[in-house]
Amino acid sequence: MDPQQLRTFVAVVDHRSFSAAAQALGYTQSAVSQHVASLETDLEAPLLTRRPVAPTEAGERLLEHARPLLLRLDAARADVARLRQVRPGRLAVACTPGTLTPATALALVRARSAAPQLAVSVRVCGRTEAVQSVLTGGADLALVDGAVAATDPLPLPDAGPLTAFPISEEPLAVLLPAAHPLVGRPTLRLADLAVARWIDAADAAVPLAELRAAAQSDGFGHQLTYTGTDVRGLSVLVAAGAGLTTAALSAAGDLPGVVAVPISEPRIVHRTELLHPRTPTTPAAELAATLRSAQSPR
Missing domain, CATH: 3.40.190.10 (Periplasmic binding protein-like II)
Structure with missing residues (x-):
């Protein structure tokens, strides 16, 4: 299966429209139709009904595989890019609600003061989005929270090769x-x-x-x-x-x-954990080290 055809198929399902998917992907509508048709030929099964646009049973089954496959492909690309330190001048943090504490905010301000050229950004989002942002390179690290038994790890969506440690x-x-x-x-x-x-x-x-x-x-x-x-x-x-x-x-x-x-x-x-790639950028590694050193049990 061609990854781009999979990506087009998922876009059509998400938008419930071939034309809207084409606009979102920057393709012509005929190209989108061709991608879906080629995928259906490859799998020897109809994947979408056309009116209305909706996944068939085979399409639903393919979706279960397509989303995580595409996520891991994007994660692989981002992981290799980090080895080249493609974006050393930025520090992008994704946070779930309530995880941006005064200590974390102070660490971000100090990181910016120590490197005035550093572009620092913070985005508050849901847990899945925060994890996926780090996986795919949209964020350099994430603060995520959840409820667990005292001795259990935090349940996370597919975090792939990310490193996690508790900070509170x-x-x-x-x-x-x-x-x-x-x-x-x-x-x-x-x-x-x-x-x-x-x-x-x-x-x-x-x-x-x-x-x-x-x-x-x-x-x-x-x-x-x-x-x-x-x-x-x-x-x-x-x-x-x-x-x-x-x-x-x-x-x-x-x-x-x-x-x-x-x-x-x-x-x-209620536990908050910090997630970062195995090979974080220098600013992300420094912030992670600061937060780990400031870790104190409550």
């Missing part, structure tokens, strides 16, 4: 509306909240699938989905009674209208 760990808390009947409790058992109404906010809080796994429960249903990385906006929904969510205990102190109650059972923690 603290209690995980449930965010409740200020008038919630459980606000007076010193701690809460996660399993007792399985039947509560939750907000599905995979990029701004712990994904509900991870809470189900931790509590060994099929509960944690939601009636509202929150798309985005604005933790303060998410807390506004909690305060209004839209549902519960989670946050690091220290990050919840300045959120208006909500109360953070630590989870006591099971013993899970």
